[in-house]
Amino acid sequence: MSFELDEIDVIPESWTRSHLLDLESLSTEEITTILDTAGRFKEATHGCKQKIDALSDHTVANLFFENSTRTRNSFSLAARRLGADTIEFSSSGSSLSKGETFIDTAKNIEAMNVDVVVVRHATPGTPHLLAQNIECSVISAGDGPHEHPTQGLLDILTIREHRGNLAGLTVALVGDIAHSRTARSNIWGLRKLGAHVIVCGPSTLVSRRWEELGVEVAYNLDDILPRCDVLNLLRIQFERQYTRPFPSVREYALLYAMNGDRMQRAKDDILIMAPGPINRGVEVTPDVADGPHSVILDQVTNGLAVRMAVLWLVAGARER
Amino acid sequence: MSFELDEIDVIPESWTRSHLLDLESLSTEEITTILDTAGRFKEATHGCKQKIDALSDHTVANLFFENSTRTRNSFSLAARRLGADTIEFSSSGSSLSKGETFIDTAKNIEAMNVDVVVVRHATPGTPHLLAQNIECSVISAGDGPHEHPTQGLLDILTIREHRGNLAGLTVALVGDIAHSRTARSNIWGLRKLGAHVIVCGPSTLVSRRWEELGVEVAYNLDDILPRCDVLNLLRIQFERQYTRPFPSVREYALLYAMNGDRMQRAKDDILIMAPGPINRGVEVTPDVADGPHSVILDQVTNGLAVRMAVLWLVAGARER
């Protein structure tokens, strides 16, 4: 896959979206376009280290209404590696606390000639509402438990880098499925690219109704483990749960933590992923998290690549 | 008004100020210089979208001792569109909480080779105190209820863009005049440029003493409405008031909200302005805020243009 920097300047004809709101509504071809573009950016910038002047004279606004350091910084760095300026808005200290509506806040940001708004909000559908009401491009950085499309894309890019193709792979999402926007985005993306998806966790966190999304539901990790090509170990979000979904953390770890013993019973080339931040000893033990099958830190680097690609594609489509 | 980018590099001979502390002390010519410069920047950068390398190698510090997202980001973006670096200081977590004086904080910022300090503080006169004690340029971003000069300038620029000239226009400032630094800056600027200014609101928020500033005082919006070319609907600052200045929000809206019914009785070409963030249904109803007479979002874009102009003028005068 040899290419020139100039090639990056041409957005594929087939890409027409000026927003990225979820993976549910994307076609297989559109997802592939993002992944290909991310790969090209990664190669052109020596792993997203160098800058490309693809979005100079552009401004990207981070509009985060939930705490985030990692995703916020990832978007911010991706924007600046494309030569864009960034501005930061958060809920505390913002005009929202002065009685302004959400749409008015966004319209005011847009009126500062912002080109792309990256939005995270606790309410599902917020990015879609925004996209209907402002002219600039909108990228979802997570809307409540609904979707977190760039997380899904970076997970899929990481698998593709290591396996070449998603078709025919079995990918298990393990743990807190109920609260996970990452799970939903992975499911939509993985299935469109032909992977078989299993959601696995305690029944308090994994409902049979997930089968409606075309995935397999499992409650016993050890049963499905020998079939899995990839395990994506979702975080137990201690800070979100008001009722205990399992008797104790120790019991959860006993049943679902990926540890050295379970690695013995997994495929030889299994990939261990986790969207992070990880709780060591809960979803994954340190020997596995830091072991040769772990691609957890690759996911972080691919987050930059995917976000550079998405920023560039949506901004380009809007200007076309 | 055709021009070249190079022309922007020459600051008018008549501009000698290295600070912008208020509009009260500016001459009519100086205000016009800022507005003209803002207009040229806006044109040269396609509405403040592109960058100009007018202040590269400069650093602008935002020193905000009151919460602000909008004005802070507007100054920050304006600085970066001129090629300057920006740094952010705020009261929480700063050295002030360690016993340092305000002037020492500012001198320390200056010693980092900062060129322009943008300051917002709850105490009137703070920008003036700063300008007397540090060498770098000082721009007020609002000092308590005193003045908010760049807000006044962006309001006036917006009117000038739509009407061509301020002279002879009747501009009403409606609402919470007592607490409003925006009102004071508008009054000084508008009167110097020849506009007739009316301040209008409940008597608890509009004192007869405002007549001393050469403005007309009115308590009934419906009485003055037919004469107004511009309405600037000031925000009811619920977060500031400790005593209720009116019986109920509903009563305020009944008497002072700009709504569709009042639009029928206004001039055909009336301009509706609001410094934002707006309380929909209090100062203005949604149909008017989003209607064809509203220039509320133009004000936001003009904020960038005015701040680019002011940053460039004060930094240039200091170096001359």
Next chain:
Amino acid sequence: MSFELDEIDVIPESWTRSHLLDLESLSTEEITTILDTAGRFKEATHGCKQKIDALSDHTVANLFFENSTRTRNSFSLAARRLGADTIEFSSSGSSLSKGETFIDTAKNIEAMNVDVVVVRHATPGTPHLLAQNIECSVISAGDGPHEHPTQGLLDILTIREHRGNLAGLTVALVGDIAHSRTARSNIWGLRKLGAHVIVCGPSTLVSRRWEELGVEVAYNLDDILPRCDVLNLLRIQFERQYTRPFPSVREYALLYAMNGDRMQRAKDDILIMAPGPINRGVEVTPDVADGPHSVILDQVTNGLAVRMAVLWLVAGARER
């Protein structure tokens, strides 16, 4: 000392460190290399005002787990004057509050292709722990009461600029020695460069055991004052002390504040320094802080120069 900008592009052969964790482990030659480099940067950039493209395509992360405006902004500005991008992490709102380990947080930052991590933490040894666990360069911005190496370096650079040479000078560190990382870094650096160091303060804040570091211990400022070439007036950290180390602030000031009266009994060319933020009237009276012997604001500017030098040296050594 004439030179070209190009000369800065070559890191001295003798510099091999990709981290700056403390001054204790640096050789005299290494300290001199940093000071010389800082001096060259300062000259090449007209006192750190202009930019140099020495670290473009680099990213510097500020990872601050203690409040800081000054040091954080100094590192951030230094990085940007070298052409680097910066990202900010702080403890509040970060993934640490979600159960992630400190090392995992750092590894995630590294995976975003960060080149240099600047870390401040309340726990001594944190920078060393980080340097052992991540690939990118680590610079300490202070680890609890242990060391604050760039503060020590900027203090020493300031003395060297005014005296030419450290050898043979008598430098007194006055005040809160017990809680001061600045004191430790100054002691290591000053002694390696041949200065005689006195630590002076109330016995509750200055232990005899400091003699083990090769410094003179004194309890009476007036006794040692006539011998001092430099006084570095450490801040009484009111926000840190849980037991009162002296009966009253007034008593402390009476015994240890540098004031006009004491200046009469000091050497004619004494230098007055303070790492700031200063408590006026406690460690130093306003006439002395603002007087001709004070180099307090020079220290701030030299902070930029030292941090530019250190960022450039450690990043360069890592890539060699």
